[in-house]
Amino acid sequence: MADTIRPTAAQAQAxxxxxxxxxxxxxLRCSETTRRPAGATVAAVAEVLDGGDFYPNExxxxxxxxxxxxxxxxxxxAGGRLQLTDRGRGALAKPAATTIRQLWRSWLTTTLxxxxxxxxxxxxxxxxxxxxxxxxxxxxxxxxxxxxPPDEWVTIDELFTTMRRRRETSPIVARSERALWKxxxxxxxxxxxxxxxxxxxxxxxxxxxLAVLFEYAAPLGLIxxxxxxxxxxxxxxxxxxxxxxxxxxxxxxxxxxxxxxPLGRYALGLASDYQPMVDTVAPQRTLKVLPNLDIVAVxxxxxxxxxILDAHxxxxxxxxxTVRADTLLAAIEAGRTLDQFxxxxxxxxxxxxxxxxxxLVEDVTxxxxxxxxxxxxRLIECAxxxxxxxxxxxxxxxxxxxxxxxxxxxxxxxxxxQFRKALRALGHTLTSPAG
Numbered sequence: 001m002a003d004t005i006r007p008t009a010a011q012a013q014a015x016x017x018x019x020x021x022x023x024x025x026x027x028l029r030c031s032e033t034t035r036r037p038a039g040a041t042v043a044a045v046a047e048v049l050d051g052g053d054f055y056p057n058e059x060x061x062x063x064x065x066x067x068x069x070x071x072x073x074x075x076x077x078a079g080g081r082l083q084l085t086d087r088g089r090g091a092l093a094k095p096a097a098t099t100i101r102q103l104w105r106s107w108l109t110t111t112l113x114x115x116x117x118x119x120x121x122x123x124x125x126x127x128x129x130x131x132x133x134x135x136x137x138x139x140x141x142x143x144x145x146x147x148x149p150p151d152e153w154v155t156i157d158e159l160f161t162t163m164r165r166r167r168e169t170s171p172i173v174a175r176s177e178r179a180l181w182k183x184x185x186x187x188x189x190x191x192x193x194x195x196x197x198x199x200x201x202x203x204x205x206x207x208x209x210l211a212v213l214f215e216y217a218a219p220l221g222l223i224x225x226x227x228x229x230x231x232x233x234x235x236x237x238x239x240x241x242x243x244x245x246x247x248x249x250x251x252x253x254x255x256x257x258x259x260x261x262p263l264g265r266y267a268l269g270l271a272s273d274y275q276p277m278v279d280t281v282a283p284q285r286t287l288k289v290l291p292n293l294d295i296v297a298v299x300x301x302x303x304x305x306x307x308i309l310d311a312h313x314x315x316x317x318x319x320x321x322t323v324r325a326d327t328l329l330a331a332i333e334a335g336r337t338l339d340q341f342x343x344x345x346x347x348x349x350x351x352x353x354x355x356x357x358x359x360l361v362e363d364v365t366x367x368x369x370x371x372x373x374x375x376x377x378r379l380i381e382c383a384x385x386x387x388x389x390x391x392x393x394x395x396x397x398x399x400x401x402x403x404x405x406x407x408x409x410x411x412x413x414x415x416x417x418q419f420r421k422a423l424r425a426l427g428h429t430l431t432s433p434a435g
Contacts, residue, residue: 001229003256004054009263010276011050012221013096016103018048018304019065020084020092023075024336025307028066028082035077035112037066048303054214054227058251061219063118068216071110072103084335093340097274100220101267107216108138115211116173119250122193122207124182129175137171141212144169145223146268148260153226155257160206171212173204186242193240202236203249210252222264230254283347291354295321298350305348312341323357328364338365377402378416380409380430387428396422 022028028041037045046053046062053061066082069075074088091099114134117125125131144163148154163169174180174193181194183204193199218225230253237249248254266274286299295309297319312331313321328338338361345353382388385406392403400415400422411419420430 003226003228005224005226006051006054006218007224007261008218009221009224009261012100012219012263013276014050014302014304015048015061015065015219016096016099017092018050018302018307019045019069020074020088021304021307021311022048023069023082023084023088024092024334025311026081026083028075029080030066030070030077030082032077032080035067035070037063041066048307050302054218054225055230055251055254058230060215060251064215064219067113068103068107068220071112072099072106074099074103089335089337093337097263097266097276100222100263101274104217104220104222104267107220108142109135111135115215116204116208118211118215119207119252121185121246121249122204123184123186123191124188127182130179130182132172132175137173137208138212140169140171141209142268144209145213145217145260145264146270148258150260150265150270151262153257153259156210156255159258160202160209163205163209164201170201171205171208173208174199185237185240186245191240191242195241198240200236202234203240206236207250207252210250210255213258214252214255217264218258220267222261222267224259224261225255226257227254228256285348285350287345287348288351289345289349289353289357291356293323293354293357293360295323295345301348305344308341308344311336312338323360325360325364328361329368332364332368338368374412376413377410378413379404380411382407382409391423391426391428394422394426397426 022044027044029038030036030041042059042062045065049061053059073085074091075082076085111134114131116131174183180199181192183193185191213223217223230251231247233253237243263274265271284299286297286301288296288298290296295313309321313323313327316322342361388403388407388409391397391409392401397419400419401409401411404410423430
């Protein structure tokens with residue numbers, strides 16, 4: 001493949017919201033044990049990435065995004081499926097740059113993943129006392145990144161040379177000389193990195209740096225990247241035993257150069273604010289909203305836009321979605337807010353939204369708050385109304401329950417323990433139903 005130059009800031013901001021929409025739609029699953037994305041999840045993320053992943057058949061950004069939003073507290077696992085947290089729902093309405101800065105800062109301290117584990121051809125990583133602290137290594141890479149000249153291309157080899165000169169920018173991978181012997185290529189004896197020259201800086205520290213930059217800093221839009229096919233891109237490991245069997249040492253070998261951009265300076269704390277170029281982030285006006293509440297795609301909505309439409313309307317035709325009260329209510333039940341949907345349509349419609357849609361949104365919003373879920377309660381039945389009234393008006397018990405009818409009490413499950421204790425103090429106890 002030819003060398004590719006990709007500016008990432010605008011794409012990252014679009015991708016953040018696209019991935020969050022996938023989570024809101026219940027499309028993403030991760031391992032309960034490792035929290036890594038499943039294969040179908042990686043494929044789903046790749047489909048919505050603006051411009052696609054860096055390579056068509058090598059997940060990098062598509063693998064990183066589910067981990068980044070977990071580390072940043074935007075999503076959490078429930079039964080193996082990612083769901084938005086309150087912070088994640090709030091991020092849908094906030095400027096993406098602010099959230100990206102928070103995601104990068106969260107990633108610097110997470111232990112969710114050691115990026116070096118993604119360099120699978122270096123074996124022996126799981127042995128005890130082999131690898132150094134991932135937080136320390138990640139901080140070294142971040143320090144080196146912050147020292148890059150703004151808006152200037154730096155080749156990877158130039159970056160490596162600079163990083164090796166300073167202890168604070170060298171992400172030492174192996175804990176000790178002894179640990180190096182446990183790391184190997186192909187064969188644990190003949191391919192051990194403990195042999196002289198077999199664990200040169202580019203092989204361990206360099207590959208770790210490439211993983212952090214290409215798989216996490218670049219998808220977040222902090223650096224623009226120049227890259228090529230990873231196979232044969234680097235020859236710094238050719239002298240190692242077993243290298244003849246490898247076309248590359250890592251999927252990140254194709255990264256050739258990086259450029260610290262304005263979003264990166266903002267995320268790294270080198271700039272106090274970030275002003276995106278308007279023409280790179282303004283949504284395209286691809287929708288027409290008809291008075292009959294049909295939404296027609298007159299352009300080509302992005303994959304993320306289609307997810308939002310699917311969540312709020314019924315997809316009735318290839319390019320048509322129909323909004324109804326029940327589709328909007330379903331969206332609210334899924335944790336979405338209709339004012340965000342109305343704003344979404346306003347930004348993408350070719351005209352002013354019809355009054356019928358505004359009226360429907362307002363009506364459904366009002367109805368959605370007229371009945372509220374107050375949580376799970378234990379229903380307590382008293383022998384007679386006077387006893388129920390006595391308990392409901394007791395100074396302690398009254399704060400822990402609600403009188404329902406003339407002889408029933410509703411006790412929130414989180415109050416049950418306190419309720420039982422206070423009930424005993426009043427001279428009563430709570431018996432379980434017969435059966």
